[in-house]
Amino acid sequence: MAKVKVRGKGSVYKMERGKSRGKCRKWQLRAEIDGEFEGDEGYVKTRVFHGTYSEAQDAKDEFVAAIERGEVRRERGMLFPAYAEAWLAERAAKVAYDTLQKNRCHIVCANMHLSKALLALPQNQPNAPLYPAGGAPGSRPGALPHFGRPRYLGPPPRARSTAG
Incomplete structure (x- = not known):
């Protein structure tokens, strides 16, 4: 299991508002963890603890210490840019060069909005592809997943006239 680098010594926050540190019995343990690869800024791992402040x-x-030993792992998945690059590499052998360049431009635009999005794999099959070999139901093989059809929201609201 990979070891992880923790920034600082961690921190303890009380979770019961309005109680002093001596009366509070619910605490949040927090540790800031460095990124695992280039472009990943890192994340915060938390755990809830019940007990006194000194026990917390x-x-x-x-x-x-458990995080640094590698016993507490990050959720499975990858960031969107890494997934998109893997998708492009897989798609390169299947489509024409111009189509691949168009897909690359779309991914550059999507990366601006989704660069920190963590794509989690299915919980019951962590190493399974996102869709079976035939692709998503109703889609072309190798196409990006489609998340529903765009909905018509109606005409834009009219501007109110200020003349009176």
Whole structure:
């Protein structure tokens, strides 16, 4: 299992509003984790702990140590840019050069909006492709997934006249 680098020593936040540190018994343990690859800014891993503040401090130290040992893993999946590049590489042998260039331009635009989106794989089959060999139902083989048909929202609202 890969080891992970934690920034700092972690932190403890109280989760019960209006209670002093001595009365609070619910804490959030937080650890900032460095990115695993270039372009990944990292993320924050959290855990809830029930007990006193000093017990939470000890639990935070154990939580950070467990992360650094690699016992606490990041959710499965990959960022959208890595998925898009893998999709383009797979598609390169199937389509014409001009189509591939058009797809590359679309992905550049999509990366501007989805560069930090984590694409999770299905929970029951983490190594399975997103769709079976035939592709998504009703789609062409090798096409990007379609998330529903665009809906007509009606005409734009009329501007109110200020003359009176």
